[in-house]
Amino acid sequence: MKRAWHRDGGNQGPTGPDDEVGGIGHACPAAAPEAISQAGLRGTPMDLASETQARDAVVRRLRLHATRIRRDVVDMVTEAQSGHIGGSLSAADIVAALFFHHMRHDPADHRWPDRDRYVQSKGHACPVLYSALAQAGYIEHDEIRTFRKMDSRLQGHPCKAKLPYLEYTTGSLGQGLSGALGMALAARLDKNDFRVYCLMGDGEQQEGQIWEAAMAAAHYEADNLIGILDRNGLQIDGATEEIMALGDIGAKYEAFGWHVIPIDGHDPDAILDALIAADAAAGHGKPVLILAHTVKGKGVSFMEGSISFHGRPCTPDEYAIASEELRITREDAERALHDAGEPVPPVGREGVTARQRKPAARTQEAPA
Numbered sequence: 001m002k003r004a005w006h007r008d009g010g011n012q013g014p015t016g017p018d019d020e021v022g023g024i025g026h027a028c029p030a031a032a033p034e035a036i037s038q039a040g041l042r043g044t045p046m047d048l049a050s051e052t053q054a055r056d057a058v059v060r061r062l063r064l065h066a067t068r069i070r071r072d073v074v075d076m077v078t079e080a081q082s083g084h085i086g087g088s089l090s091a092a093d094i095v096a097a098l099f100f101h102h103m104r105h106d107p108a109d110h111r112w113p114d115r116d117r118y119v120q121s122k123g124h125a126c127p128v129l130y131s132a133l134a135q136a137g138y139i140e141h142d143e144i145r146t147f148r149k150m151d152s153r154l155q156g157h158p159c160k161a162k163l164p165y166l167e168y169t170t171g172s173l174g175q176g177l178s179g180a181l182g183m184a185l186a187a188r189l190d191k192n193d194f195r196v197y198c199l200m201g202d203g204e205q206q207e208g209q210i211w212e213a214a215m216a217a218a219h220y221e222a223d224n225l226i227g228i229l230d231r232n233g234l235q236i237d238g239a240t241e242e243i244m245a246l247g248d249i250g251a252k253y254e255a256f257g258w259h260v261i262p263i264d265g266h267d268p269d270a271i272l273d274a275l276i277a278a279d280a281a282a283g284h285g286k287p288v289l290i291l292a293h294t295v296k297g298k299g300v301s302f303m304e305g306s307i308s309f310h311g312r313p314c315t316p317d318e319y320a321i322a323s324e325e326l327r328i329t330r331e332d333a334e335r336a337l338h339d340a341g342e343p344v345p346p347v348g349r350e351g352v353t354a355r356q357r358k359p360a361a362r363t364q365e366a367p368a
Contacts, residue, residue, distance in 0.1 A: 121176020
């Protein structure tokens with residue numbers, strides 16, 4: 001059975017066995033009042049107590065989504081005995097916030113012209129994307145078991161020719177930001193207000209094409225482009241600072257004309273605030289980089305900070321430990337589902353349903 005994600009209704013689908021859930025959700029509420037007032041994205045705010053309750057509810061729900069993504073990642077790579085597990089785990093909280101709260105998208109209409117675009121430039125970490133697509137309802141959840149198998153649509157790097165729900169084929173590192181910039185500029189030509197989110201790895205910041213795109217984005221004032229850098233500090237051959245030091249990567253993007261927002265990439269509150277701030281920057285002529293400091297292998301104790309899990313699967317014993325650490329209990333799920341009954345606004349940027357969304361105001365002051 002397909003689990004469909006609706007911006008106004010949530011992830012609707014069956015749960016798994018009695019001790020674990022297969023899908024988590026219902027409507028995700030809005031962000032904290034101070035962030036909303038700063039961004040100017042919504043009209044009348046709720047009172048402080050209700051807004052705090054709403055934020056707590058969405059954070060609990062996003063943590064559950066991220067855990068389920070991590071469990072799927074471990075399952076996929078272990079079953080295939082091939083794939084990139086560490087960099088998928090480090091990006092799970094970011095992807096959960098985008099797909100299950102912030103981005104405007106509709107699994108029932110993947111060609112909807114007004115949808116936000118998501119480009120995963122670090123294509124080797126595609127298990128995190130495939131899990132999100134399954135949880136959201138774009139593909140059947142059972143399909144993730146075909147990852148990296150012969151004739152599967154879920155290749156080891158995302159291929160749009162095989163999977164039409166993707167915006168862009170990636171895998172050759174450094175190319176995703178250029179494609180995302182093209183989409184952002186096309187939105188301007190079409191007078192459309194969708195946002196383009198590009199998830200990048202830190203190893204690929206060593207590619208020259210990244211900096212060509214960064215320079216072009218600033219030159220053309222692509223303020224509807226939001227880059228998200230998964231800064232876990234490790235790449236296939238070791239630490240980024242040993243292979244080719246990135247130094248103060250945030251300062252480099254600022255020098256290229258970007259607005260940079262550094263965050264803890266595993267804190268849902270920080271991720272949501274950064275996404276709201278990125279929206280507020282629209283109309284002020286600067287692309288945005290969310291510099292997410294993360295831990296490679298996050299969520300599985302023996303994988304965290306380990307370069308060995310850049311691209312190797314678990315052994316049977318390791319898989320058993322990882323599965324237990326990523327176990328989701330029915331009590332956890334029921335608490336999140338109960339949150340859906342709280343009096344909160346519907347999911348989505350600006351607190352409206354996907355197809356009701358109006359263009360964002362372009363008169364706010366840019367974040368400092």
